[in-house]
Amino acid sequence: MLDIQLLRNNLAQVAERLATRGVTLDTVNFEALEAERKSLQTRTQELQAKRNTLSKQIGILKGKGEDAAGAMAEVAALKAELEAAEVRLPVLLAEMEEIVATIPNLPHESVPVGCDETANVEVLRWGTPRVFDFPVMDHVDIGAGLGLDFETAVKITGSRFALLKGGMARLHRALAQFMLDVHTTEHGYTEVYTPYLVNADSMFGTGQLPKFEEDLFQVIRADGSKLYLIPTAEVPVTNIVRGEIVDAAALPLKFVCHTPCFRSEAGSYGKDTRGMIRQHQFDKVELVQMVMPEKSGESHEALTGHAEAILQKLELPYRKIVLCSGDMGFSAAKTYDLEVWLPAQNTYREISSCSNFEAFQARRMQARFRGDSAVGKPGKPELLHTINGSGLAVGRTLVAVLENGQNADGSVTVPTALRPYMGGIEKLTYA
């Protein structure tokens, strides 16, 4: 959520910056609402102040045993207008809140301007795609003999789900374990385990609601209330600090969390229908940081580096992209995508997305920190900056390991770094 003050005082500039994302802000409507809000709120508070003063007088008079009829008559005269104002004001405020809640974040100055993914900028390429001396297979064909089973998943649930067996299931588990170990022991993250079902407040906090409800799976309870299946661990983990005032000395907070992620993938019919690339359920190891505002830029770079370290250790060629203004997610101020090389598609595919949200999520969540003189920031609570990124998407990493490590005989070479997690085996072979 943007700062309402920014909208009030710099509406034109905000609209201009939002335009680089392809978003049109209805400034005329906003200004009209704001004018009404200002006069109504001022009037309401004026009436409330009168009522409070008179009520206090009544108390004093009655305490002294004197007649309070005059003051009570005065209050009665205010009543009708005050009640009307107290009904209208919250409606108006809610209406404005609703508008502000659906405005995306402003792009950071360093973000390239552009309207779609063609304007994204590659900033780094790591590793060299392997040259194969046999026809490459995609992960579906490689996995068919190794325990990757889509037909049975369709029977159990439906399309866009997968069943993993034997070495394939172990490889999947090994990848998650490996990532967690690297991030906790080498990058200083604290591992957390969270609920996979969250309430609407949590979804609002990270920006999935109110705009993107159709992307979420919902669970309706007997009493009619509902919970949402998390689309990413970002939601429960970031909401750890919702409504909190964190001690500045405790910053930065760095969490790593392995969870399944559930996405309805509404509107993506026909896209990546084959294989494990786009599933309704997939595992991800997520990195989340809460930091002081002036640190968020460098922390974002560092966090992206932590995700890159996994790809490097697994010897998977990748490239790093900075998303342009028009291609970023709703809450992000700046985003790097990491794309891994998939030989069967002869291209790089997204495997991680690392974003700096600045105060956008923190403002929705009222997640703050209190400075102290030890860190040179005494005084008032201040909004945190939040950063997160995949470190990495486990399912897509599995795909990358299978495709990049495939051999002519249908076996798959296990990356060296992963072997301790695979009982030391060097190759996955048909069992």
Place this chain on the structure above:
RNA sequence: GGAGAAGUGGCCGAGUGGUCGAAGGCACUCCCCUGCUAAGGGAGCAUCCGGUGAUAAACUGGAUCAAGGGUUCGAAUCCCUUCUUCUCCGCCA
């Protein structure tokens, strides 16, 4: 699931209709005193949203005592609903 009890500021904890945003204590910040491992004195110290102002300082209004509704001129205090926590019983991995 059943029966009871409770939810107050960063923490502990008073407060059962009026001058209470809220005593007292702890923690924290500043000042003074003292001087050696610890103590004494004084002051300050909630958050959110408004108004005037320079998106400053300052002044000022409103809201907030789990959340939402209600009664009342006036609610932390009374009533209703919900949530959470604790104790006992039941059930369960």
